[in-house]
Amino acid sequence: MHDLSTFSKNCSMKLDSHPLPDLRINGQRLWQALIDLAQIGATAKGGVCRLALSDLDRQGRDMVTQWGREAGMTVTLDQIGNVFMRRPGRNPDLPPIMTGSHIDTQPTGGKFDGNYGVLAGLEVVRCLNDHGIETEAPIEVAFWTNEEGSRFVPVMMGSGVFAGAFSLEHAYQARDQDGKSVREELERIGYLGTEVPGQHPIGAYFETHIEQGPVLEDAGVTIGVVTGVLGIRWFDCTVMGMEAHAGPTPMPLRRDALQVATTLMQAVVAVAQQYAPEGRGTVGMVQVHPNSRNVIPGRVKFSIDLRHPTDAGVDAMADKVKALAQRLQEQTGQSIQIELVSSYPAQAFHAECAQAVTDAAQHLGHSHMQVVSGAGHDAVYTARLAPSGMIFIPCKDGISHNEIEDAKPEHIAAGCNVLLHAMLAKAGVVRNELNVT
Amino acid sequence: MHDLSTFSKNCSMKLDSHPLPDLRINGQRLWQALIDLAQIGATAKGGVCRLALSDLDRQGRDMVTQWGREAGMTVTLDQIGNVFMRRPGRNPDLPPIMTGSHIDTQPTGGKFDGNYGVLAGLEVVRCLNDHGIETEAPIEVAFWTNEEGSRFVPVMMGSGVFAGAFSLEHAYQARDQDGKSVREELERIGYLGTEVPGQHPIGAYFETHIEQGPVLEDAGVTIGVVTGVLGIRWFDCTVMGMEAHAGPTPMPLRRDALQVATTLMQAVVAVAQQYAPEGRGTVGMVQVHPNSRNVIPGRVKFSIDLRHPTDAGVDAMADKVKALAQRLQEQTGQSIQIELVSSYPAQAFHAECAQAVTDAAQHLGHSHMQVVSGAGHDAVYTARLAPSGMIFIPCKDGISHNEIEDAKPEHIAAGCNVLLHAMLAKAGVVRNELNVT
Numbered sequence: 001m002h003d004l005s006t007f008s009k010n011c012s013m014k015l016d017s018h019p020l021p022d023l024r025i026n027g028q029r030l031w032q033a034l035i036d037l038a039q040i041g042a043t044a045k046g047g048v049c050r051l052a053l054s055d056l057d058r059q060g061r062d063m064v065t066q067w068g069r070e071a072g073m074t075v076t077l078d079q080i081g082n083v084f085m086r087r088p089g090r091n092p093d094l095p096p097i098m099t100g101s102h103i104d105t106q107p108t109g110g111k112f113d114g115n116y117g118v119l120a121g122l123e124v125v126r127c128l129n130d131h132g133i134e135t136e137a138p139i140e141v142a143f144w145t146n147e148e149g150s151r152f153v154p155v156m157m158g159s160g161v162f163a164g165a166f167s168l169e170h171a172y173q174a175r176d177q178d179g180k181s182v183r184e185e186l187e188r189i190g191y192l193g194t195e196v197p198g199q200h201p202i203g204a205y206f207e208t209h210i211e212q213g214p215v216l217e218d219a220g221v222t223i224g225v226v227t228g229v230l231g232i233r234w235f236d237c238t239v240m241g242m243e244a245h246a247g248p249t250p251m252p253l254r255r256d257a258l259q260v261a262t263t264l265m266q267a268v269v270a271v272a273q274q275y276a277p278e279g280r281g282t283v284g285m286v287q288v289h290p291n292s293r294n295v296i297p298g299r300v301k302f303s304i305d306l307r308h309p310t311d312a313g314v315d316a317m318a319d320k321v322k323a324l325a326q327r328l329q330e331q332t333g334q335s336i337q338i339e340l341v342s343s344y345p346a347q348a349f350h351a352e353c354a355q356a357v358t359d360a361a362q363h364l365g366h367s368h369m370q371v372v373s374g375a376g377h378d379a380v381y382t383a384r385l386a387p388s389g390m391i392f393i394p395c396k397d398g399i400s401h402n403e404i405e406d407a408k409p410e411h412i413a414a415g416c417n418v419l420l421h422a423m424l425a426k427a428g429v430v431r432n433e434l435n436v437t
Numbered sequence: 438m439h440d441l442s443t444f445s446k447n448c449s450m451k452l453d454s455h456p457l458p459d460l461r462i463n464g465q466r467l468w469q470a471l472i473d474l475a476q477i478g479a480t481a482k483g484g485v486c487r488l489a490l491s492d493l494d495r496q497g498r499d500m501v502t503q504w505g506r507e508a509g510m511t512v513t514l515d516q517i518g519n520v521f522m523r524r525p526g527r528n529p530d531l532p533p534i535m536t537g538s539h540i541d542t543q544p545t546g547g548k549f550d551g552n553y554g555v556l557a558g559l560e561v562v563r564c565l566n567d568h569g570i571e572t573e574a575p576i577e578v579a580f581w582t583n584e585e586g587s588r589f590v591p592v593m594m595g596s597g598v599f600a601g602a603f604s605l606e607h608a609y610q611a612r613d614q615d616g617k618s619v620r621e622e623l624e625r626i627g628y629l630g631t632e633v634p635g636q637h638p639i640g641a642y643f644e645t646h647i648e649q650g651p652v653l654e655d656a657g658v659t660i661g662v663v664t665g666v667l668g669i670r671w672f673d674c675t676v677m678g679m680e681a682h683a684g685p686t687p688m689p690l691r692r693d694a695l696q697v698a699t700t701l702m703q704a705v706v707a708v709a710q711q712y713a714p715e716g717r718g719t720v721g722m723v724q725v726h727p728n729s730r731n732v733i734p735g736r737v738k739f740s741i742d743l744r745h746p747t748d749a750g751v752d753a754m755a756d757k758v759k760a761l762a763q764r765l766q767e768q769t770g771q772s773i774q775i776e777l778v779s780s781y782p783a784q785a786f787h788a789e790c791a792q793a794v795t796d797a798a799q800h801l802g803h804s805h806m807q808v809v810s811g812a813g814h815d816a817v818y819t820a821r822l823a824p825s826g827m828i829f830i831p832c833k834d835g836i837s838h839n840e841i842e843d844a845k846p847e848h849i850a851a852g853c854n855v856l857l858h859a860m861l862a863k864a865g866v867v868r869n870e871l872n873v874t
Contacts, residue, residue, distance in 0.1 A: 213685025230684060234730060244835060246719035246742045247667060247811025248650025251710050253835075258720055259706050262699040269696050272688050282683035283695055284732050286725045293671060293721045293740040303730040305683045374684025398681060398690075 017359045018421060019429035023131065025420055027413030030123040034412070037063060037103070037119065038111040047403025048111055052104035052146035052157075053081070053185035060103045061143075061191060064118060068141065071125050076200075077193025080171055081145040081186045082158040084200060087125050089138040090430050095203035095386075097135070097427040099124065099419060100142030101378060102158075106150050110405025112210045112395065112412075118143045120208040120416040124423060136428030137203050144378045145186075151176045156376055162197045163381035202386035204353060204426045207379040208415045209390060210407050214398030215371055222414050223361040223368035224392030225354050229380045230280065230307035230372055231314040231346030237264060237325070240335040243290065243298030254296055258288060260334050261300035264325055268304050271320045278372050279317060280307040304338070309372050311346045347380045353389025353422070360421035366414050391418050454796045455858060456866035460568065462857055464850030467560040471849070474500060474540065474556065475548040484840025485548055489541035489583035489594075490518070490622035497540045498580075498628060501555060505578065508562045513637075514630025517608055518582040518623045519595040521637060524562050526575040527867050532640035532823075534572070534864040536561065536856060537579030538815060539595075543587050547842025549647045549832065549849075555580045557645040557853040561860060573865030574640050581815045582623075588613045593813055599634045600818035639823035641790060641863045644816040645852045646827060647844050651835030652808055659851050660798040661808035661829030662791050666817045667717065667744035668751040668783030674701060674762070677772040680727065680735030691733055695725060697771050698737040701762055705741050708757045715809050716754060717744040741775070746809050748783045784817045790826025790859070797858035803851050828855050 040059045041050035050056040061083065065075050068085035076084045086096060101117025121141030128135070144162070149155025152174040154166065161171050172183035186192040211217075216224050241257030265283045272281030285303040304321065308314035325336045354370070361368035371392055382388045393415040396406035477496045478487035487493040498520065502512050505522035513521045523533060538554025558578030565572070581599070586592025589611040591603065598608050609620035623629040648654075653661050678694030702720045709718030722740040741758065745751035762773045791807070798805035808829055819825045830852040833843035 211685060212682055213687075214681070214690045215685070215687060218690055232684070244651070245649055245812060245837065246717065246721055247669070247744060247813075248648060248652070248837075249717070249811065249835065250650075250652060250714060251706070251717065252713075253651045253655055256706070256719075258702065258723070262702050265695065265699050266703075269688070269693070276689075277687060280683065280686070280688065282693075282731070282733055284683055284725070284730045284734060285728050286695070286723055288721075288723045291722050294719070294742055295721050296719055297721060305731055307684060374686065375682060376684075398686065400682065400685075 017425045018363050019424055020133065021363065023127065023420065025123045025127045025413065025416045027409060027416070029126065030119060030416055031409050031412060033067070033119045033122065034111055034115060037115055041105065043108065043403055045403040047405065048105045048109050049107050050103065050105045051107065051151040052148065053151065053182065053189055055189065057104055058189035058191070064103060064122070064143065067122055071122065071129055073125060073141070076195055077191060078162070078195035078197045078200065079168055079193055080158050080161040080197050081191040081193065082162060082197065083143050085141045087128065087139040089135045089427060091136050092138065094137035095201035096138040096140040097423050098140040098142055098202050098205045099207065099423060100144065101207050101209060102144050102147030104146055104148050106148050106401045108403050110400060110402060112405055112407050113212065113400050114147055116210060116412065117208045120419050123416050124420045127420060134430040135424065136430060137426070139423065139427055147378055152182050156378055156381060157182070159378035159381035163384045164198060165381055168197060198385070202382060205379060205382040205386055205388040206353065206357070206419055206422055207377055207390045208419045209377060209392060210395040210400060210405070211371070211392040211398065212375055212395060212400035216392060216394040217398060219369060221369045222366040222393065222411055223418055224371035225357045225361065225368055226349060226373050226390035226392055227354055227370050228309055228346065228348035228372055229376060230278065230309055230374050231311045232342070232344040233306045233314050233318050233340065234342040235304040235318070236301060236339045236341050237304055238299065238301045238337045239264070241296065241298050244296045246294040246296055249296060255332070255334055256296050257300040257334065258297040260328055260332055260336065261302060263328060264321065265302060267321055267324045271317050272306070275308055275313060275317055278309045279313065280374060281305070281317065307374055309346055314346065344376060347383050349379070349383055349389045350387035353387050356422040356425050357389055357391050357418060359425065360418040363421060364414070364417050366418065391415050454862045455800050456861055457570065458800065460564065460857065462560045462564045462850065462853045464846060464853070466563065467556060467853055468846050468849060470504070470556045470559065471548055471552060474552055478542065480545065480840055482840040484842065485542045485546050486544050487540065487542045488544065488588040489585065490588065490619065490626055492626070494541055495626035495628070501540060501559070501580065504559055508559065508566055510562060510578070513632055514628060515599070515632035515634045515637065516605055516630055517595050517598040517634050518628040518630065519599060519634065520580050522578045524565065524576040526572045526864060528573050529575065531574035532638035533575040533577040534860050535577040535579055535639050535642045536644060536860060537581065538644050538646060539581050539584035541583055541585050543585050543838045545840050547837060547839060549842055549844050550649065550837050551584055553647060553849065554645045557856050560853050561857045564857060571867040572861065573867060574863070576860065576864055584815055589619050593815055593818060594619070596815035596818035600821045601635060602818055605634060635822070639819060642816060642819040642823055642825040643790065643794070643856055643859055644814055644827045645856045646814060646829060647832035647837060647842070648808070648829040648835065649812055649832060649837035653829060653831040654835060656806060657804070658806045659803040659830065659848060660805035660855055662794045662798065662805055663786060663810050663827035663829055664791055664807050665746055665783060665785035666810040666813060667715065667746055668748045669779070669781040670743045670751050670755050670777065671779040672741040672755070673738060673776045673778050674741055675736065675738045675774045676701070678733065678735050681733045683731040683733055686733060692769070692771055693733050694737040694771065695734040697765055697769055697773065698739060700765060701758065702739060704758055704761045708754050709743070712745055712750060712754055715746045716750065717811060718742070718754065744811055746783055751783065781813060784820050786816070786820055786826045787824035790824050793859040793862050794826050794828050794855060796862065797855040800858060801851070801854050803855065828852050
């Protein structure tokens with residue numbers, strides 16, 4: 001895959017952190033844009049269902065690109081349907097300072113996941129337009145194809161192809177439940193572009209997003225400075241036992257698959273607690289066979305989800321769980337198989353981007369704290385190509401991927417102002433045009 | 438319900454334990470009867486599917502009653518379809534010494550469960566006929582309707598109505614998945630009798646059965662002298678948590694329903710181990726919600742099956758589990774509900790019947806040991822009305838309710854010989870007809 005690191009070197013010039021200290025976005029306009037976009041695919045329960053590359057996705061894409069063009073931006077598409085909306089800078093040779101996210105949603109998704117990151121970028125541009133501000137580097141607002149992965153696997157498809165995590169051909173061949181392929185659907189909805197994915201310079205990338213977790217709300221903090229995304233390992237664990245009647249089988253003669261499995265399930269959590277504060281361990285899925293009230297389980301299969309800010313950390317967690325499984329197998333004589341089903345590497349964001357976010361929050365007087373992202377985002381893939389960072393804001397009860405997903409207008413505005421100032425610090429403001437009071 | 442205890446008093450006369458010490462049943466004939474009956478409803482995997490009150494059940498009933506009539510027995514039916522086949526004794530006023538079991542099977546059942554108890558009784562009668570032996574008390578071979586409960590609930594229906602555990606009307610109204618009622622099906626297959634259930638004297642009742650557990654095989658013992666049937670309590674336990682994303686939710690902010698549930702699941706087994714050797718605790722069924730790999734479980738429901746030879750014991754076990762649940766609820770703030778869904782009282786068998794079985798095994802030179810039955814049997818209900826006991830023989834790997842259920846011909850014969858001698862000891866042999874060498 002094409003390496004864009006040369007582009008980002010151009011962006012290492014010394015810039016003023018707060019070139020326009022009093023500049024603020026229009027929170028009301030941003031909120032309205034979120035509400036308007038949420039009408040496309042609106043669900044009865046107040047959420048949004050706008051699956052990637054569906055007719056509704058096309059309508060959403062059309063609405064956002066129309067808004068972009070109205071804001072003076074040019075729109076380009078790449079071959080995986082990623083959309084880049086560009087506001088020129090004074091120096092066209094500088095790589096753009098980019099922001100973005102995605103506008104596809106979960107089947108029972110909310111209004112904010114992804115959409116907020118895209119429309120916050122649009123609001124930054126509208127704000128610059130309002131005040132006639134020219135930046136040195138161009139500003140770009142991107143939205144990436146099929147971040148959710150609900151209709152087509154893998155998730156984060158557009159940014160993944162862009163970063164070379166997997167091939168365009170692999171993505172094209174993904175099919176939905178009706179057998180429709182990504183390529184067919186891109187073509188059908190008119191978003192199959194010509195630009196080669198990745199052949200698009202990025203000076204720095206910022207992504208604004210609701211946290212999708214409870215940390216900021218619990219701490220009463222407005223801005224999360226995201227230092228990285230946790231590495232993830234997904235395993236399937238299968239414990240064998242001997243199916244037998246619950247009544248006639250004395251305890252010492254049993255080979256109960258569930259009793260061994262529950263010991264391991266508890267270990268998954270205990271290991272995560274040993275790797276505090278950012279280690280995570282979850283058993284989310286359990287299948288018991290034959291799952292009958294009066295039969296001792298003969299087979300239990302369950303999922304293990306381990307996460308840690310470093311790959312070494314998450315692998316060490318996995319090793320501890322596997323070592324216990326090995327000991328249990330020897331002690332009980334019951335077979336325990338642990339199979340890796342997915343692995344997502346940890347991704348640290350760039351210190352200079354985290355610093356820009358911190359500086360902006362500080363300048364704006366918003367409470368802020370460093371957080372990690374437990375979930376993947378498009379910024380994970382842009383970080384392979386260019387300095388990248390994320391800005392989190394609280395969401396109600398930490399709930400996302402749910403129609404009741406909610407966020408406060410003041411947090412929505414705060415995150416966008418942080419984005420504005422972080423981007424301006426990176427893009428640079430053309431001094432002779434400073435006209436903001 | 439009518440109390441039959443007066444009948445059994447008649448049977449307290451002093452009898453000779455081994456009136457015919459050299460008498461033996463015909464093991465080959467008994468084995469062949471088992472194989473022949475297993476043809477009705479035979480499955481491809483070598484098992485039997487002969488659901489209660491089905492056409493196949495009718496064919497099985499017709500075959501067994503024909504064999505009974507050919508052996509000189511008279512057949513009566515009661516209103517729940519229980520069948521009593523009677524070989525007269527010298528004294529018609531004495532209550533019969535009865536044996537029996539059931540011939541309905543599980544959907545994927547075996548050849549021996551139930552059928553062995555009925556055909557062993559038939560073989561006892563055939564053996565007495567072979568040798569022209571007259572007993573003082575009549576001998577009866579019963580088979581009880583719908584012991585398995587696979588098609589109609591409750592289980593042990595025929596013997597339960599007979600003993601007054603529930604009403605005839607309640608049983609009649611039970612319907613299968615197609616909406617057909619017990620009464621309709623009894624009538625349709627021609628086994629709706631006129632005798633009022635329970636209006637049938639019993640002097641003593643013996644039931645021969647495969648163990649359906651691993652104890653005898655594990656101990657290398659041929660005959661289990663069953664001292665009683667474990668009391669059973671079935672509970673549903675529901676633990677609530679807070680559904681949340683596995684990635685963004687730090688360990689200390691979680692309310693993981695599964696972690697609390699697994700603690701309780703392990704306690705169910707630990708408590709049973711405290712009540713060794715006969716306490717039993719099983720979690721057989723688990724439902725996790727939403728059961729998704731990367732979602733912290735918000736609700737877990739699981740079954741608890743507790744068993745003990747005494748009701749006080751099984752209730753004490755339940756109290757221990759409930760006390761832990763209460764403590765966990767207080768510690769975690771997560772709701773834990775434990776609901777009783779079924780309760781079957783413990784039933785001790787009668788010492789005089791257990792002694793008769795022990796004496797017979799001893800006399801015949803078969804290894805024997807006292808065991809409890811973890812599963813319910815028709816003898817549980819007859820024990821409410823008359824002295825009752827059971828004879829267990831080993832089954833392969835302790836497996837039952839399975840098409841691969843198996844037992845050794847020598848064990849089949851041994852259990853039947855024990856039954857013969859136990860019954861003769863109770864029924865008494867008419868001395869002037871002793872003609873066995």
